[in-house]
Amino acid sequence: MPVMQDNQETTAPRIKMRENTLVAGGLPLGRMALMAPEFNTYKSAWNEHIPFAFWLVEQLRPVSIVELGVHTGLSYSAFCQAVKVLHLECKCLGIDTFEGDPHAGVYGPEILRELRSHHDPLYSGFSTLIQDTFDNALEHVANGSIDLLHIDGTHFYESAKNDFEKWLPKVSTRGVVLFHDTQETGHGFGVHRLWSELIQRYPSFEFHHGHGLGVLGVGKDVATPVGLYSACQRQTDLLCVNFFPDWDQGLRWSFRPRKRPN
Ligand SMILES: C[S@@+](CC[C@H](N)C(=O)[O-])C[C@H]1O[C@@H](n2cnc3c(N)ncnc32)[C@H](O)[C@@H]1O
DSSP states (O other), X not given: OOOOOOOOTTTSOOEEEETTEEEETTEEEESGGGOOOSOOOSOOTTGGGHHHHHHHHHHHXXXXXXXXXXXXXXXXXXXXXXXXXXXXXXXXXXXXXXXXXXXXXXXXXXXXXXXXXXXXXXXXXXXXXXXXXXXXXXXXXXXXXXXEEEEOSOOSHHHXXXXXXXXXXXXXXXXXXXXXXXXXXXXXXXXXXXXXXXXXXXXXXXXXXXXXXXXXXXXXXXXXXXXXHHHHHHHHHHXXXXXXXXXXXXXXXXXXXXXXXX
């Protein structure tokens, strides 16, 4: 386990082990973020966010995770792995037509077949893959039940907005919503536009690397949102700069605690 010897608190807070948990600058770093992914077969824009996915599940301890847009299953498998390793009482749902879209491209049944060969033996006790449209799948999920929602479907502005608005009622009072590709502006990508609107209304945090990952605290009881997102900020800095040297290229973060709407 890497332990920093640096005593210069200003540039890199001291990282040490305490009760089986890495602690950095007074913040629990947890143990999950350093875990190796069980499923990392594909090169995806999501690879760089996997340690954060592990860390987030450890911090939030969600009882329900839903992903809109699974494709090869990189991000979804990371959420499932964290749930499994932490022995959480958490149901996971991964929804996708598994046919592709204008940005991901069109693909065949072999993608879902390969994902199932990895997913089913490891995660099927608590996780279900649904092959359907996001709109059709709404009926499978109770209102106010999702603690962690990851929106990563078609990336046009209208599509992402539709997904957010239709699924928002399903999110719990402690719910957090993730948006991928918040930093993509070409090829009709419009998540950045939706993101710029939503951060006016909800507390948020955004990673600028890995095509951008937005973290939005939509639930009215998101546990100490400022604390959570402050921790994210420090966490990412520490993880990227100190533990994952490859990540420090182009790493940017921004932190926007916002007044919640009434
Ligand atoms: C960007 S990929 C998801 C990437 C994935 N999260 C990862 O970790 O690599 C987007 C996926 O969303 C699916 N998709 C897009 N719009 C959809 C919709 N309305 N209903 C169901 N699936 C959709 C596509 O089939 C595609 O597999």
